[in-house]
Amino acid sequence: MSSNSFITMNNIEKAFNGVPVLKGVSLEVEKGEIHALLGENGAGKSTLMNILGGVIEPDRGTIEVNGEEVRITDTRSSQSHGISFIHQELSMVTDLRVYENMFLGSELRNKLGFLNVEEMCVQTSNILAELGVEINPKKYVRDLDTSYKQLIEISKALLHNSKLIIMDEPTSSLAEHEVKRLFDLMRNLKQSGVSIIYISHKLKEIKAVCDYYTVLRDGNVVGSGEVQVENLDNITKLMVGKSISEERFNHYSELGPVALEVTDMMSEGLFKAIDFTVRKGEIIGFIGLAGDGRTELFESIFGYRRKYSGEIKVNGQIVKMDHPYQALQAGVGFVPKDRKENAIIKDLSVIHNMSLSSLGHFEKSGMLQAKKELNTFQYYKEKLNIKVNNPRITIDKLSGGNQQKVIIAKWLEVNSDVIIFDNPTQGIDVGAKREIYQHIIELAEQGKAVIILSSEASEVLKLCQTIHVMYQGEITARLKGEETSEDEIMRYATGFRKLRYNQAFR
Amino acid sequence: MANTQAKIPNEAKKKVNVKNGLNWLWSEYSVIIAFLLIFIIASFMSPRFLDLNNQLNIFMQVSIIGIVSLGMTVVMLSGGIDLSVGSVLALVGVITVISLNASGNILIAILTAFVVGSFAGFLNGLMIAKGKIASFIATLGMMAAARSIALYTADGGSISGEVSGFTAIANRDIWIIDYPIIIFLVMTIFVYLLMQKTRFGRYVYAIGSNEKAALLSAIRVDRVKIGVYTLAGLLVSVAAIIETSRLNSISSSSSGSAYELDAIAAVIIGGTRMTGGRGKIIGTFFGVLILGILNNMMNLMNVSPHLQGFVKGLIIIVAVVFQKRD
Ligand SMILES: Nc1ncnc2c1ncn2[C@@H]1O[C@H](COP(=O)(O)OP(=O)(O)OP(=O)(O)O)[C@@H](O)[C@H]1O
Ligand SMILES: [Mg+2]
Numbered sequence: 157m158s159s160n161s162f163i164t165m166n167n168i169e170k171a172f173n174g175v176p177v178l179k180g181v182s183l184e185v186e187k188g189e190i191h192a193l194l195g196e197n198g199a200g201k202s203t204l205m206n207i208l209g210g211v212i213e214p215d216r217g218t219i220e221v222n223g224e225e226v227r228i229t230d231t232r233s234s235q236s237h238g239i240s241f242i243h244q245e246l247s248m249v250t251d252l253r254v255y256e257n258m259f260l261g262s263e264l265r266n267k268l269g270f271l272n273v274e275e276m277c278v279q280t281s282n283i284l285a286e287l288g289v290e291i292n293p294k295k296y297v298r299d300l301d302t303s304y305k306q307l308i309e310i311s312k313a314l315l316h317n318s319k320l321i322i323m324d325e326p327t328s329s330l331a332e333h334e335v336k337r338l339f340d341l342m343r344n345l346k347q348s349g350v351s352i353i354y355i356s357h358k359l360k361e362i363k364a365v366c367d368y369y370t371v372l373r374d375g376n377v378v379g380s381g382e383v384q385v386e387n388l389d390n391i392t393k394l395m396v397g398k399s400i401s402e403e404r405f406n407h408y409s410e411l412g413p414v415a416l417e418v419t420d421m422m423s424e425g426l427f428k429a430i431d432f433t434v435r436k437g438e439i440i441g442f443i444g445l446a447g448d449g450r451t452e453l454f455e456s457i458f459g460y461r462r463k464y465s466g467e468i469k470v471n472g473q474i475v476k477m478d479h480p481y482q483a484l485q486a487g488v489g490f491v492p493k494d495r496k497e498n499a500i501i502k503d504l505s506v507i508h509n510m511s512l513s514s515l516g517h518f519e520k521s522g523m524l525q526a527k528k529e530l531n532t533f534q535y536y537k538e539k540l541n542i543k544v545n546n547p548r549i550t551i552d553k554l555s556g557g558n559q560q561k562v563i564i565a566k567w568l569e570v571n572s573d574v575i576i577f578d579n580p581t582q583g584i585d586v587g588a589k590r591e592i593y594q595h596i597i598e599l600a601e602q603g604k605a606v607i608i609l610s611s612e613a614s615e616v617l618k619l620c621q622t623i624h625v626m627y628q629g630e631i632t633a634r635l636k637g638e639e640t641s642e643d644e645i646m647r648y649a650t651g652f653r654k655l656r657y658n659q660a661f662r
Numbered sequence: 663m664a665n666t667q668a669k670i671p672n673e674a675k676k677k678v679n680v681k682n683g684l685n686w687l688w689s690e691y692s693v694i695i696a697f698l699l700i701f702i703i704a705s706f707m708s709p710r711f712l713d714l715n716n717q718l719n720i721f722m723q724v725s726i727i728g729i730v731s732l733g734m735t736v737v738m739l740s741g742g743i744d745l746s747v748g749s750v751l752a753l754v755g756v757i758t759v760i761s762l763n764a765s766g767n768i769l770i771a772i773l774t775a776f777v778v779g780s781f782a783g784f785l786n787g788l789m790i791a792k793g794k795i796a797s798f799i800a801t802l803g804m805m806a807a808a809r810s811i812a813l814y815t816a817d818g819g820s821i822s823g824e825v826s827g828f829t830a831i832a833n834r835d836i837w838i839i840d841y842p843i844i845i846f847l848v849m850t851i852f853v854y855l856l857m858q859k860t861r862f863g864r865y866v867y868a869i870g871s872n873e874k875a876a877l878l879s880a881i882r883v884d885r886v887k888i889g890v891y892t893l894a895g896l897l898v899s900v901a902a903i904i905e906t907s908r909l910n911s912i913s914s915s916s917s918g919s920a921y922e923l924d925a926i927a928a929v930i931i932g933g934t935r936m937t938g939g940r941g942k943i944i945g946t947f948f949g950v951l952i953l954g955i956l957n958n959m960m961n962l963m964n965v966s967p968h969l970q971g972f973v974k975g976l977i978i979i980v981a982v983v984f985q986k987r988d
Contacts (some may be wrong), residue, residue, distance in 0.1 A: 177921060180805040315805060450831075460877065463723060479882065480878060480879075480880040481879075481881070483880070490878065492878050495873075497874060498874060498875055498878050499870045499875050499878065500872065501872050501875055501876065501939075502871060502872065502880075502939075503867060503939040503940045504864075504867060504871065505872040512864065512876075512879045512881070513879045513880050513881075515861045516861075519861065523855075523859045523860065524860060524861065524864065526857055545787045559984045566879075602906070655763060
């Protein structure tokens with residue numbers, strides 16, 4: 157054991173309901189090291205980190221901090237050893253303000269015992285500024301974009317002078333330039349001796365910022381080493397058992413009539429002058445940075461936000477979208493991002509989450525047929541490779557990526573003509589990502605119109621024929637998928653270049 | 663996954679399964695276990711407790727609150743609360759008797775009750791779903807308003823039925839089982855099926871658990887909520903018919919008073935979560951029986967009626983402490 161190691165976890169075992177999830181995992185992280193923890197969905201990464209963070213206790217195994225064995229029984233004892241934890245699922249209290257969330261449980265007080273609001277706001281602003289974020293600390297979190305929420309979550313961990321920061325998929329809803337900012341910050345932290353355990357399914361990020369890696373598979377450590385000397389393809393093979401092509405998908409589905417046409421749509425303060433069409437068999441993409449309004453735009457098209465003006469035509473018919481149910485009836489489906497808040501019904505079982513938007517498919521004379529629901533679930537379980545032992549358990553027991561697959565299954569079962577995916581592969585491992593892309597291609601080939609919203613340029617580049625770039629509520633460019641590049645997309649996304657696309661395309 | 667399971671030795675797996683089974687039984691059905699415990703204790707404490715007549719008596723006494731509690735369960739599963747049940751029960755009773763006396767027809771009286779009860783519930787639902795008023799506030803308003811209309815209509819007193827045959831509803835029996843017991847059982851089964859086997863039930867759970875996600879799942883949240891409160895109102899009207907028929911009269915001032923508290927208590931003892939999304943009709947059924955046995959015991963043992971509330975309060979708190987929390 158080197159004297160420089162900060163955390164050592166030895167032979168950690170953990171089982172849930174008799175099913176082993178961690179089978180003797182050991183992990184060592186040195187001071188000032190950024191350590192990548194890798195593995196496919198359900199490999200046990202979050203479970204291992206939950207043990208280190210004091211969220212759950214291991215069945216067996218020991219943990220050492222600075223060479224001394226410690227018992228971590230709850231989150232508080234974990235924090236007392238200088239460990240802070242950025243969870244995979246956002247855990248903000250949305251009805252509180254930004255600074256209140258930042259200081260939740262460790263509020264600053266003045267001499268009289270009153271809350272020192274000004275000081276908290278200043279500190280909040282300072283930390284956020286380091287990440288390149290400018291938001292009013294007194295804003296309510298519920299009014300913020302997901303990527304801001306994630307950045308606040310990160311800042312919260314920076315607030316305490318931690319010696320080890322666990323980051324469980326911190327960038328799942330961040331755009332590239334926000335990720336760069338985060339990496340600069342991580343490198344600075346590393347310089348000052350802070351260790352970081354970094355979990356991500358984006359291998360590019362691992363290469364960019366991590367020193368060492370450990371790969372988990374089915375609860376076992378199957379490999380570890382130095383990131384710089386190892387080839388990414390080998391790491392991928394370790395994770396998912398095969399190498400993954402990074403190529404663009406080519407699909408040649410015949411384009412049918414226009415399925416969705418949006419003209420001159422605007423909503424005060426969110427987006428304006430939006431025009432686009434998508435045809436049957438076509439896959440189009442929308443991309444932009446935080447505050448670009450793409451999510452709000454499609455939430456409006458799906459009838460979730462009612463205040464908009466402009467015209468929406470589905471299959472040639474003008475529809476006034478007042479309610480998601482109306483959108484569904486008209487043939488528009490929407491897989492929202494930020495699953496914990498927008499998609500997961502945590503008290504319903506895995507099966508019931510899958511069937512929730514298409515219960516009509518499982519009804520016989522007004523009664524739901526449990527058998528049929530189970531059969532359909534088995535179908536998607538196979539198809540999307542959902543890792544779950546007993547689909548009757550509540551969905552919050554699944555690993556993050558597997559929850560996401562259930563949400564995708566839910567909307568595949570709805571089978572609408574137009575289907576909007578907002579950040580569809582959030583938290584999904586590299587192998588499964590490829591499979592999900594394959595399904596999206598199949599949807600197009602079946603004649604569906606597909607719209608993909610993403611913060612990752614590589615995602616839209618792989619799939620979309622047309623890419624719409626948004627900046628502050630406007631479409632700034634409309635690019636052909638085969639001809640453009642990440643750099644070009646980023647130039648438009650940051651508002652650096654603005655194209656009079658309307659003339660160009662109409 | 664199949665291959666991970668294969669690695670566990672069979673024996674260990676069996677043990678684990680037994681342990682899991684017990685855990686599951688406890689977390690899902692702790693109220694039934696509590697019920698059995700209280701039942702056994704009661705039968706030791708008073709010899710008369712096990713008497714068949716006494717048992718039927720308990721059942722008879724809880725049937726009205728039981729029916730109200732079924733509706734309350736649905737409301738609480740959806741994430742709301744209905745404080746107006748007691749007052750609406752009195753209002754429905756008063757109007758039912760008036761309609762009965764005016765028409766001389768029992769069927770018309772019953773239909774009147776259904777209309778008034780579900781309309782009051784519908785109004786609650788409208789205020790909550792469309793008016794975006796918190797259920798606590800909306801139904802508090804309804805509680806005051808319904809009681810006031812009942813008092814005004816009956817001039818503050820009681821009114822009695824003048825049509826023979828109306829009392830049969832609550833006082834006849836099949837074999838030895840009184841009608842109200844049968845109605846309670848039938849309603850329990852009905853609401854159980856509604857919540858477990860239909861779309862409506864599934865939607866109620868979804869809304870109670872995560873309303874935003876339910877809406878984004880294309881569920882018509884407003885409609886479902888209005889349905890929930892209307893159903894609760896309808897069940898209150900069934901309870902009101904039994905209450906009125908039992909003594910052939912209804913008191914505009916005292917009938918139904920504090921029923922909301924008993925109903926909420928039964929739902930909570932039955933394991934439904936205050937904030938919605940989790941709970942079971944079967945739980946409420948046994949919650950109601952637990953309250954009934956406690957009342958009965960205290961009567962059999964001559965506990966002062968003034969102390970009975972204290973004991974009940976204690977049991978509610980103990981029940982909630984013991985329930986698995988998340
Ligand atoms: N509370 C729980 N009850 C039962 N099973 C659980 C529980 N928590 C996790 N699991 C199971 O443990 C396994 C590992 O889950 P974990 O969340 O650690 O995966 P992960 O590696 O973080 O995956 P992802 O990349 O999808 O986030 C999964 O199969 C999951 O279903
Ligand atoms: Mg995870």
